[in-house]
Amino acid sequence: xxxxxxxxxxxxxxxxxxxxxxxxxxxxxxxxxxxxxxxxxxxxxxxxxxxxxxxxxxxxxxxxxxxxxxxxxxxxxxxxxxxxxxxxxxxxxxxxxxxxxxxxxxxxxxxxxxxxxxxxxxxxxxxxxxxxxxxxxxxxxxxxxxxxxxxxxxxxxxxxxxxxxxxxxxxxxxxxxxxxxxxxxxxxxxxxxxxxxxxxxxxxxxxxxxxxxxxxxxxxxxxxxxxxxxxxxxxxxxxxxxxx
Numbered sequence: 001x002x003x004x005x006x007x008x009x010x011x012x013x014x015x016x017x018x019x020x021x022x023x024x025x026x027x028x029x030x031x032x033x034x035x036x037x038x039x040x041x042x043x044x045x046x047x048x049x050x051x052x053x054x055x056x057x058x059x060x061x062x063x064x065x066x067x068x069x070x071x072x073x074x075x076x077x078x079x080x081x082x083x084x085x086x087x088x089x090x091x092x093x094x095x096x097x098x099x100x101x102x103x104x105x106x107x108x109x110x111x112x113x114x115x116x117x118x119x120x121x122x123x124x125x126x127x128x129x130x131x132x133x134x135x136x137x138x139x140x141x142x143x144x145x146x147x148x149x150x151x152x153x154x155x156x157x158x159x160x161x162x163x164x165x166x167x168x169x170x171x172x173x174x175x176x177x178x179x180x181x182x183x184x185x186x187x188x189x190x191x192x193x194x195x196x197x198x199x200x201x202x203x204x205x206x207x208x209x210x211x212x213x214x215x216x217x218x219x220x221x222x223x224x225x226x227x228x229x230x231x232x233x234x235x236x237x238x239x240x241x242x243x244x
Contacts, residue, residue: 055104059087060168065101069111073150077113079171106163110141110172114153119145122178128157129177137162138177 039045062084067076087099122128128143141157148154166172204213214232221227
């Protein structure tokens with residue numbers, strides 16, 4: 001439910017097929033031990049096989065499994081002609097047709113089209129921060145640029161985590177966060193206005209009981225008698241030049 005999106009409603013069916021395939025696999029393996037003799041009498045020969053390497057299994061099959069980045073063209077991003085099949089336990093398939101694919105490690109790649117302005121903006125960067133699925137996942141990937149088979153500009157992001165979350169997705173939505181800025185949030189109630197005087201730096205002098213710098217302030221008593229008082233500035237205040 002946390003990953004649901006109205007624009008990709010078909011993913012609900014993909015999840016259903018994947019769960020059914022896993023359920024049927026465990027159910028069949030549990031019941032086949034008692035059905036071997038009956039299946040042989042019916043001419044059905046069952047054989048369980050294993051892969052030659054460990055990894056994550058996906059039942060989503062399309063024509064992009066062997067596609068390399070340098071073979072990419074703009075047509076590959078056209079979803080109108082894209083077709084994908086989901087393997088299902090108990091479904092008949094032709095001899096030699098793939099029924100699953102296996103991913104041996106967590107490395108995966110996202111390739112996307114670039115405009116000339118974007119290529120210039122990202123040029124020289126070795127990594128980019130990206131946000132997947134409307135803020136649900138934020139991570140960084142190693143970034144490179146390349147020219148596709150059609151002469152177009154393309155960006156490439158290589159990741160070494162979160163492969164499982166996208167193993168059955170051929171197209172993903174993401175946002176590049178290169179222009180985002182962070183800062184300190186201050187409540188508007190903390191904003192205030194205060195009148196003050198600026199004193200030219202030329203009035204800064206040394207005095208008092210040490211060699212510290214400060215200003216001479218003229219103070220009047222209640223009787224109107226004037227006196228000079230050496231006043232050092234606060235330690236957090238720096239003298240500044242006033243240009244008029």
